[in-house]
Amino acid sequence: MINKLKLNNFKCFQCQEVSFRDLTILTGINAAGKSSIVQALLLYERATETDEKEVLDASEILGIDIGSPKNLVSQNYTGESISDFDIAVNGDKLGFYIGKDSGLDLYAKGCGTKDIGNIAYLNAERIGPRMSYRAGGSERIRQDGSNAIYLMERADNLDMRIPEELILDKTYPKFSNQVECWMSLIMGNVVLKTSVDALKAQAELRISNEYTDDAVIPTLTGFGISYELSVVITGLWAATQENSLLIVENPEAHLHPSAQSRIGQFLAAVSATGTQVIVETHSEHVIDGARIQLYAMNQSGKFLTNFLFNSEKECMIKELIIEQDGELSDWPEGFFDQKQQDLRTMFMLRRKNGNN
Template identity: 35%
Template structure:
């Protein structure tokens, strides 16, 4: 498990170290460094997976970072940037990125040890779901990979294939949907239950077409007819890859999710927060970027009300000002915070206070 991430001279970061826990939340103002934190991790992953000293700045994981020189912090004394992770047990791995002989890639010094989290093992050791996930599609692409290398993809574009090929895979006990009913501990059945809890009651059907590289997916409400994803809506399509990625993640694996709240009703946003907290408690390290107070409140409920996740297993990094370090906020056992700084998910209270002043003036 990653215990800290250090970034130097990359974009808004001059030199900063962020503590990581089983559940790490990145929150705060737009353009303040949340996505840059994820980009730093993705570049280290991309470089490690290639293993040849090249880090593509555009392409892997949907990255579009442009030219190398645009990534150097404006106050940097040198013309390179670096990323370092520390893992449980104190093992460290660092990556130094310098400009290549063209501007669209970086020449990278790879770690001698410690980068195995990113570069070795099954695909489920590391998964990333970006903010621009694939919307409702009648068919999806299929990855030309063996079963142990399959994952949902950074847009969720391979979700149908993963369910079709791995639907009978046993889900880890701690990730099973809590129910008094006997639900098969299989990926497809568990994905249906969790998706139903987050969005609406739904069943899933997938199939592949012989001699093609496409897979199809369909949904139905219990007792209804199967319909195309385009007739089910964005919420189901956006939430399903999150569920499948978490259920298939390796024990100790890392899952990064941007904006899990996208296209979800507020109740669904809270539910996905509870779901991700449960996955973190079951051995999947979750890094989460969100603008949703409902997602955050779901996590708080998982800690304080449901006691799924220990308070010390979660942390929030609040990015308020791009020129200042992120502020770490720790959870209390009751689901509160050690501190609640101005600007931290307080817009509801501010808006209600203004409306109350209007009512009192009349």
């Protein structure tokens, strides 16, 4: 399990420590470093699996085109370091070096820890409704969730059992049935029908609910179901693995506020089974759902929110925990206070108009 991440000279961070618990929320203003924390973990995990002489393809690892690895180096670093940037997990540091000849090759040296676990990562740019999805290949979730349907079928074929705490229907504990149960809890009654075409290496999905008599293709159901289905499948899949780390960016995408709260509850429930969970979100509903779930389970101590903000050209972090009464330990300025600010502005406008 990750308890502490330390970043030196990495992107917006000059020298920063980041704390983690069983469930860690990363939130805050745009461009404050939330994604950089996730990217540091992805780089670190791959580097621990790679020989020191092997080039790391940062764009492939991060799932985005970053151009030259020089773009990962902080522009404001004032300290001294032999490496271009350092990433340490639980005190075990890896130094990252950019090849001097071309400036395009990235290497890592050091003794990395295995505490980081096996990462299941879903990025913010997940695949939406499609006629078909990827099948076959690795049993590791793709960053865009494009093989999630296949993994659900695979889990059924392997008779994979999820932890007891995540089973909503004990009569039919099959993996896909629990996916249906969680999707129905989050979004209303949802029935899933899947099939895999081995020759085409494609998985197909049909969806029905209380409003439709026949199952329909995903492209007729909007984005919400497709986006959240990959989150639920990946969360349950990660919960079946030992030493796993689930990272999800923007689980609230395309969801009504009530569904946002329930996906927060789901992710908190996953974290209570021994799978470490890191969530990057801009949704107060996701955070509220998560803290409600853990408070109800008497496991509030497993929750931590890292609120990121900018101060004097430097990225800063304020840690928020759940108090004994279920409330957050603090509500700093900029932490989901926009509604109050907007209401205050409206009040002032009404007063002004009333005086004219």
